Amino acid sequence: MSTHERRRIDEIGDESRRRILDAAESLFAERGFDRTSFVDIAKLSGISRGSIPWHFKNKHGLFIAVVDRALDRTMAPESYPTSPTLTELAEDYANWVRTGNTTLVFMALTEAMASTGPVHDQYRELFAERRRRLELWLRAQRPAAVDPEIATKRERAFAVAFTGTLFGIHLQALVDRESVDFDEALRMVAAEFDRNLRNVWDTEGDRDG
Structure with missing residues (x-):
């Protein structure tokens, strides 16, 4: 098989995969997983x-x-040309929510909580990867003098808190759009996280304990 033929087969495979994902995303969002x-x-x-x-x-x-593809459209610090602020990441998340089909995130969480064994592990790894991306971004901002072991623990907790806050605001907006100002709530918490970012590495209390 020539290189050109192999490339053409790969292109057909990629196109088929994209069409399947597009259709599945639309149907999962409209009907749910089981239906x-x-x-x-x-x-x-x-x-x-x-x-x-x-x-x-x-x-x-x-x-x-x-x-995973839906989540790849947002909150990927490594995709920015320069290191983004948390406010910029939150705005990116808000833009993604406005594109639609974001209920898939919570559909996945429901499936994860109802599943056991390998299926549950797949879902857990999916969301763990989102947190790891944020942890890597935090590590790039880490002051040189901080104890790496303590800093890693705090960065992991920060990633959980920030991701959980975004998802929590998102969920409230999905179930009560009239009462929840999604954009303003995101801006407020992201700005607060940004202001307190250095507290992630303020580990004096950890050393004393």
Whole structure:
């Protein structure tokens, strides 16, 4: 097989994968996980039903890929040309929420809490990866004099707190749009986190303990 032929096969595979993901994202958001079948996805995507498990193994694998792609559209500090502020990351999150289909994040959380074994582990790893990205960004801001072991613990806690705050505001806005000013709430908490960022490495209390 020539290089050109191999490249063409890869392009066809990538296009099929994209079409499956696009269709699945739309259907999962509209109908939910349980009421979406491979037959539905195949019909909407124009890709044969048998090709879907070849790309994603099973429906949970496909759902993980859909949510992971959706999350990749936001809060990726490494994608910025310069180191962003937390306010900029929160604004990026807000822009993503406005694009739609973000209920998939909470659908995934529901599936994760209802699942056990490998499926639960897949979901856990998906969200752990989002926190790790934020931890890496925090590590790049870390002052040189800070004890690395203590700093890592505090950065991990900060990533949990910041991510959880964004998701919490998002969830409230989804269930009570009329009462929750999503944009203003995000700006407020992000600015507060930014102002207190250096407290992540203020570890005197940890040493005393």
